[in-house]
Amino acid sequence: xxxxxxxxxxxxxxxxRSSAAYRVRIALNLKGMxxxxxxVHLVKDGxxxxxxxxxxxxxQGLVPLLVDGDVRISQSLAILEYLEEVFPLPSLLPDDxxxxxxxxxxxxxxxxxxxxxxNLRVLQYLSGTLGVDDAAKQQWxxxxxxxxxxxxxxxxxxxxxxxxLGRRPGYLEAxxxxxxxxxxxxxxxxxxxxxxxxxxxxCESLEAFSKAAPEVQPDAQ
Amino acid sequence: xxxxxxxxxxxxxxxxRSSAAYRVRIALNLKGMxxxxxxVHLVKDGxxxxxxxxxxxxxQGLVPLLVDGDVRISQSLAILEYLEEVFPLPSLLPDDxxxxxxxxxxxxxxxxxxxxxxNLRVLQYLSGTLGVDDAAKQQWxxxxxxxxxxxxxxxxxxxxxxxxLGRRPGYLEAxxxxxxxxxxxxxxxxxxxxxxxxxxxxCESLEAFSKAAPEVQPDAQ
Numbered sequence: 001x002x003x004x005x006x007x008x009x010x011x012x013x014x015x016x017r018s019s020a021a022y023r024v025r026i027a028l029n030l031k032g033m034x035x036x037x038x039x040v041h042l043v044k045d046g047x048x049x050x051x052x053x054x055x056x057x058x059x060q061g062l063v064p065l066l067v068d069g070d071v072r073i074s075q076s077l078a079i080l081e082y083l084e085e086v087f088p089l090p091s092l093l094p095d096d097x098x099x100x101x102x103x104x105x106x107x108x109x110x111x112x113x114x115x116x117x118x119n120l121r122v123l124q125y126l127s128g129t130l131g132v133d134d135a136a137k138q139q140w141x142x143x144x145x146x147x148x149x150x151x152x153x154x155x156x157x158x159x160x161x162x163x164x165l166g167r168r169p170g171y172l173e174a175x176x177x178x179x180x181x182x183x184x185x186x187x188x189x190x191x192x193x194x195x196x197x198x199x200x201x202x203c204e205s206l207e208a209f210s211k212a213a214p215e216v217q218p219d220a221q
Numbered sequence: 222x223x224x225x226x227x228x229x230x231x232x233x234x235x236x237x238r239s240s241a242a243y244r245v246r247i248a249l250n251l252k253g254m255x256x257x258x259x260x261v262h263l264v265k266d267g268x269x270x271x272x273x274x275x276x277x278x279x280x281q282g283l284v285p286l287l288v289d290g291d292v293r294i295s296q297s298l299a300i301l302e303y304l305e306e307v308f309p310l311p312s313l314l315p316d317d318x319x320x321x322x323x324x325x326x327x328x329x330x331x332x333x334x335x336x337x338x339x340n341l342r343v344l345q346y347l348s349g350t351l352g353v354d355d356a357a358k359q360q361w362x363x364x365x366x367x368x369x370x371x372x373x374x375x376x377x378x379x380x381x382x383x384x385x386l387g388r389r390p391g392y393l394e395a396x397x398x399x400x401x402x403x404x405x406x407x408x409x410x411x412x413x414x415x416x417x418x419x420x421x422x423x424c425e426s427l428e429a430f431s432k433a434a435p436e437v438q439p440d441a442q
Contacts, residue, residue: 055375059372059375059376059378059379060326060330060334060372060375060376061372062334062372071319071322073319073322073323073326074326074330075325075326075329075330075333077298077325077329077333078322078325078326078329079322081302081321081322081325082318082319082321082322082325085318085321086318097303097306097307098292098294098303100302100303100306101292101294101299101300101302101303102294104296104298104299104302104303105281105294105295105296105299108296108298108299108332109281109295109296111329111333112296112298112332112333112336112337113281113283113337115333116333116334116337116338117337117338117343122338125361125364129357129360129361129364130351130353130357130361132351136350136351139350140346140350140351143346143350151280151281151282151283154276154280154281155280155281157280158280
């Protein structure tokens with residue numbers, strides 16, 4: 001680590017509506033860390049994430065990317081783990097390894113098995129290459145959201161008492177709230193998920209979450 | 222943690238050809254930990270992962286699931302993090318936080334942006350619900366594999382010197398080798414990825430990897 005004295009300003013390359021960038025904004029806010037927001041427009045110019053300049057920074061060609069001095073990190077959950085290791089307090093994870101695993105399991109269920117199926121490049125492939133019409137695409141989106149959120153809801157139920165809803169929001173909420181935002185954007189009915197709705201309501205009243213919301217980002221359209 | 226004296230035998234619910242279960246088998250072998258292999262057939266009986274009995278254990282209805290005494294953990298990367306925290310040696314991750322982030326970033330690129338797009342339930346949706354034919358499905362599979370592996374290859378190139386190929390295999394290799402197995406299964410050309418091929422060759426000579434291979438699992442068909 002080549003941290004200069006006082007730590008260099010963290011830079012976050014993101015996009016206002018990227019669910020993965022939204023996770024990192026929440027995590028940085030929860031840790032009370034200042035950061036410079038650098039927008040990468042995922043649609044304009046054929047997708048600025050594909051530009052040679054951006055891919056020199058992040059060969060994966062995706063947002064978000066966190067830059068901390070000479071360290072560059074892509075993948076939102078790798079960024080959350082890094083923040084947790086380098087700036088440990090306040091912590092985003094519980095102390096007990098079993099509880100940490102429960103939190104990571106639900107967060108990864110969202111990050112691996114729900115969100116990637118509905119992100120922009122996949123929807124572009126469905127309509128562009130496979131010629132899927134809008135109604136079938138909407139059905140695809142809703143299918144994966146409802147399958148994934150049902151798993152999270154049941155996981156929260158199973159962990160009740162062990163994963164108290166009253167604890168400080170962190171890693172899981174940083175993944176869940178952006179996913180709920182997406183679900184609402186695609187008009188999914190969320191009434192079957194009372195625990196998720198309760199968690200969302202609790203988080204939305206906090207500044208760390210409201211400041212991270214897509215609509216209030218400088219590049220929001 | 223309610224570890225009994227001498228630690229209970231770890232149980233791994235998996236499926237021989239599940240890439241995510243394969244990751245966990247490798248990680249357990251690298252740590253030299255004994256485990257009981259409990260097959261969940263992903264196709265037979267309409268998919269045993271959907272059964273009420275299995276979903277009572279894992280509400281996400283997916284494999285793998287690790288059971289350590291009264292702790293149940295789903296999601297392969299949550300399992301790897303748990304193993305790393307509870308049984309720290311030998312470590313699956315480098316010591317330096319920036320290197321750890323580099324490793325996690327590439328592993329998550331596979332686990333989030335590559336593998337979920339090609340797993341069984343998604344391919345079933347493509348052919349079953351969307352009526353995508355075999356040729357287009359094969360093209361879909363190859364598209365996401367080549368996009369993802371190109372990102373990993375370029376990431377390895379960018380990290381060279383920082384992420385020495387000579388170090389002990391761990392977290393990244395546990396994700397990469399199962400993905401290479403999948404790529405070969407779907408006849409993808411891997412010649413554009415010399416670093417990945419070198420890493421694979423190095424790992425395949427190790428018992429931790431050969432013992433975890435799909436073909437030698439008791440439920441392999």
